[in-house]
Amino acid sequence: MKTTIIGYPRIGDLRELKFASEKYFRKEITADELERTAKEIRQHDLAIQKSSGLDYIPSNDFSYYDGVLDTAFLLGAVPERYTSLGLSELDTYFAAARGYQGDKGDVRALAMKKWFNTNYHYIVPEIDDETEIKLNGSKPFDLFSEALESGVKTKPVIIGAYTFLKLARYKGSKKAEDFAEQAAKAYTELLEKLAALGAEWVQLDEPSLVTDMTAEDISLFKSIYEKILADKHGVKVLVQTYFGDVRDCYSELCALDFDGIGLDFVEGKESLNLISKYGFPTGTVLFAGVVNGKNIWRNNYAGTLDIIAKLRGFTDDIVLGTSCSLLHVPCTLDNESKLSADIKKHFAYAAEKLTELAELKKLVLAEKPEETAEFVRNAALHSGSRIEGNEAVRQKVASLGEKDFTRLPEFAEREKIQKERFKLPLFPTTTIGSFPQTKEVKANRAARRKGEITQAEYEQFIEKKIAECVSLQEEIGLDVLVHGEYERNDMVEYFGECLDGYIFTEKAWVQSYGTRCVKPPVIWGDISRARPMTVRWSKYAQSLTNKPMKGMLTGPVTILNWSFPREDITLKESAFQIAHAIREEVLDLEANGISIIQVDEAALREKLPLRRADWHKDYLDWAIPAFRYVHSGVKPQTQIHTHMCYSEFADIIKDIDDMDADVITFEASRSDLTILDVLKENSFRTEVGPGVYDIHSPRVPSKDEIKTAVNKMLGRISADKLWINPDCGLKTRGTEETVPSLENLVAAAKEVRNENS
Template sequence: MMSTSTIGFPRTGPKREAKKALEAYWAAGAANGPQLLAAAADIEAAAWRRQAEAGVELTGLDGTLYDQMLDAVFQLGLLPPRFQALKASAEPSPADGPYAGGGGLDLYFKLARGAEGAPALDMSKYMDTNYHIIVPELCHDTAPCADWSPLLDRVRRGQDAVGVASAVPIVVGPCTLVGLARGEFDRSEMVARLAPAYAQLLRDLAALGVPEVQFHEPFLTKSSAEGLAADCAACYGQLAAAGVPINLVVPYDDVAEGTYRWLIELPVAAISLDFCGVPGADYGCRTAQLIAKYSFPKDKRLGAGVIDGRGCWADASGRALRLLRALRATLGADQAICVQTSTSLQHLPYDLASEPELPSGLPAPLAFAVQKVEEVVTVARAASAATDGAAPAEPHIDLSTYTGAPPPAECQLDEALFRRAEPYEGRRPKQVALPPFPTTTIGSFPQTPAIRRHRLAFKQGRLSLDAYRERMAAEIGFAIGAQEALGLDVLVHGEPERTDMVEYFGQQLSGFHFTQHGWVQSYGSRYTRPPIIVGDITRTGPMTVHEYEVAQGLTSKPVKGMLTGPVTILQWSFARNDVPRAEQAAQLALALRDEVKDLAAAGCRVLQVDEPALREGLPLKADRQPAYLRWAVDAFRLATAAAPPEVQVVTHLCYSDFDDIMPAIHAMDADVLTIENSRSGDEMIHALAASGYTRDVGPGVYDVHSPLVPSVEWLADKLRSYLQAGLLGGDASRIHVNPDCGLKTRRWEEVLPSLRNMVAAAQQLRAELVGPGRPPATPRKPASPVESRSAGGVASACPCCAL
């Protein structure tokens, strides 16, 4: 009989209860701590019981108020120096519950969101997913000061919910915490320094009678993990001495061959491996091949992640069952095997039953988190029945060759489609003239309650298309007027019509399906509703031209055309697993290419094509990365190469480590690169300067995910640091000034003073440093109401009331 386990589940609640509770706490303050903790406890208990009731034997006790990596940092006491003073002055109260010992809920959230004089910890994509973690910040002097009370409280509640024998704690492993951390420190020494704190946790868990503990170590899937054998052996040797069985969970990809050989020798009770990899990836997953070549130790349980944990497709082909049968045939009937998902299910919506209607003709049935748990139990029972004597009818899987990759596809496009009409040096002088330190924003402005009401009324048929467009034109007019009054140089229309930067485009392209309740956590209280790619992708008509024309008709300053790039649309959707990702990206690029042509024909002179997910899609193995970067860069160039030379193409990247893809960033051939930068200590600035990047750059000067308003002097110092780093040789005309990201999630009360200070800082630097480059543009008249060709009426700009 094969056993079953879960290694993570959505922390959202079936109706986004976690988001509502968190935002209510932020609105009400510390006094609302008990309500937040009670809501989180209810959400977690319901999720655990749901898994146990489905028949899962070992339920992973997943849960967090914000992020699992933040939980580890907080409970280990790994506070950077700027937060130590905040902890010393904190006054935790009973309202903080189990968080009181670590400094209280207020300190916990300040690590993620920042405080006056203490910028938040950096945020980055987790492995190759769209989930963001809070990045640990370590240094040579970092020493843990652990208080595991929140986790121990969660375990006690889990035992009450599903029983002591079934409740399994989940812990971020030390090698992953250190491997994903930033700062200057010796990694081997830091792992050794953390080990005693983890060992104490295990002793505390032993006292609670837990059956085992899951240590999640996805960092071991990276190519660099091959050199971690000594660190892991020493650390897990010390942890094994605590006497609690350890399940070492290694999700998100297969491990390298060299890593596998020492991984299976570690002193742990179980090793859980990913047999699925990235859905639709052309390289598949080689875990089965590694087991065929090197076998698996009999004294350990194999956690077989055969149910895809991050793709929304059900296993209609029976692949998981065939894999389990092949594993049993290879390893023998006496090998302990536990069936589970390949990754945590936090990357999926909660329950397919919440969807009122589903499209027909899908490539395969859909399965969300609840359904994936049911698949785990069903396939385990079926595999056990086959072991007990039932003859398999399906084709046999040969583990020695199996990868699960889709059939290859060849792109037959003319290479000329991937090249701009003129090289960068020839087209830059033809593009819009701007002053030194030109100011702009990344694209979106606050989605106010009024905007959401208008959108809902239109969606429900209570507002006609013409009436809806009039309301959106008014919102665009407000945004243009506000930017004119602030003195920004390149404007945006504010994207009031867009619920999401991916969903908006998918709704206007063929080949997509949209859920009504398919929410997935991106970070903290920020959720997304990823579309599902269900067929070939084509554009059915212009998608953004109307809004661009409304906005540009209100001002003589340049307004950006705003598109989401093909790789980001792909990465932030549930991709097909029967068609290579490269082919899906090319289809998206061709659709966007037509939109680029239409925007240029409408007079657009600055076109932004966002690719924040470019780095996110990078395979975790170095040998797989060149092929991915080729087709990802090709997709961006295919979409943007149709822009005439006089159109300035801007792209935006954020919340990832870009050092290892610098050549690809160069190859994108964008005219301006804007990047998230404020949380990462100017790491990207130094990387760009070191790489000899030659295009204009807009490093984010302040963190849009914090409610704090940056001061003029702080922003001016930030701009001076770019010059001191040698970025673009200190040419102020080529260093653009912008926030880190879009401003959709902020309030106008926060946006306006932040942008006002940003413009003032740029003006201050212009007075101090008039660098070489283009002269300031001719002053333009302020916006005034004009007749819009698309709106069919007057759209009013509001420069006065905006401020």
């Protein structure tokens, strides 16, 4: 019995990579200094994994920005517009990830999408008909050699050829199958080079195998790997899957000459059934994902040992591992100085999950595992309930009926009422909510937290920032304003702090994309609204202007999806509890004169099951009603907005329309506004604002660029339903980028307005 993990967090225990990268972007440190920090993180993480007793330690799971982007550079699948800039290799990489605007040129970043059913974002590879896929980079070899110098022979990890080709975006007439032979040849050469360096195992990640696969998909997968596995050059090849089960291709997977097959027994509902029904190939190692790589709760050893015992009925050659990369959980509990021991004992971050694997390995080999100290301690942790429930909340959720999810009058009538009330111009302009969180804002928040300023002084500062923000928006000429969200540390954590049933960590940072890290709050008990959450600030902001002020809230599904959820009740029940709390806030805002309320559901699609057959019964049948419950009680003249970012919406566009919002804003610019065709094809009734520029890039879009995007929209969206706005909130941008970008946005909208009036 051996142990492994699929990957380890790469940001550093205290987000060292984030801070070093941002210094590099600001030209405060050199590329060598950035690499020095990166190497220190890798060496630190390697030491932790080695000391834990992990048998197979991964390498190449480190990335400066994103592993899929790393693979694109490894395979030479980099659009010419980046390579022709004449930048260094590292800066070319960052140009593809973030965009570039400088003396070498002006290019937008590659598209960004959610990584399967997680809150992590990957950079979408772009392949055109002239692309030649071939081994081009050296990163996996360099990092394997680096670890070897430290005395550790690692298991190199690379995104598999099939998943890479399935995730790519094709800009010409060629499709994935046209690049299969090139990809297979590149991966064969990859194995050869790793073998020459002394690698024994190579892990090829193929999460696309857990999605719905057609006969053509299965054929593509087989054709690629029959070529790759024809000559493995003496290394053992592990095909690693995660985020679900491989029910569509299990037989084909087992028939190929893989030395190891990695299956997920946490999210993979059918994984155990597949092995029970079809067996497992003799001579192949089963890499069993039995420790949850996505959530922070301690593993229940009794349940896991039961799964392992069943698996051993089919094979004894098992490696215990995590269900997915530990990228999706924080690094270590060691830095959580404020959580009590009674709370911390329930949690396992990445480092603690290594300990869990070591203990499970010991228990499997023990003659009487139930008598070991590890098992007894774990069993006590999982006996009984730690929850002090809120019976009133539970009863309210249990009593919800159809009328609670229905807003009257219907959309068309509300739309007329609202147009008459607001009298907004054609193509109204707005932003998504947040404005730049400057050093001054962060410093004042930290000062309040440390007790260096009083709460009254802090609130006075927030009022000052709101007044400045309102004045700035009026000066720019935006039509619907926001208060800037300066009081919020995070769009989920802030709300969690105003809800009973949540607890908060100190250093539980998780990478969302690139240098963006989030600190998900933890749902500890039943959720209820402890106090008004946003009313004071929205009401104050509205008092400063005659223009409509949007109240800004995060929706129940996004709050749930961006938290670490409970595992003792269903996600549906948690969502409805949160929805009830947000509904109370919506009605409170309305009662205090806020006539436009935005309830963001940025993460609605994030937890959509990867298999279409499960979409409604396992998710949409409660996620959409949870949102509808939030706003079903408001008056017809109150306009409800929502926002969604960095997801693929085409396949659930009718469900999104069924959310019954009045206005919806989408991320769209990085995907070249491809969602427009979907909106038109489905006769989307909701008023809509597809983002006209990418806020995740530091570049400033020109007026003409935005105007081109708006005119493209008008070919597919009725002029009386189109809003003009950025992709997402402006929290992560600087004022020096934000102001000219919004000025260009307003100027473009005015020109198009004049041309269409």
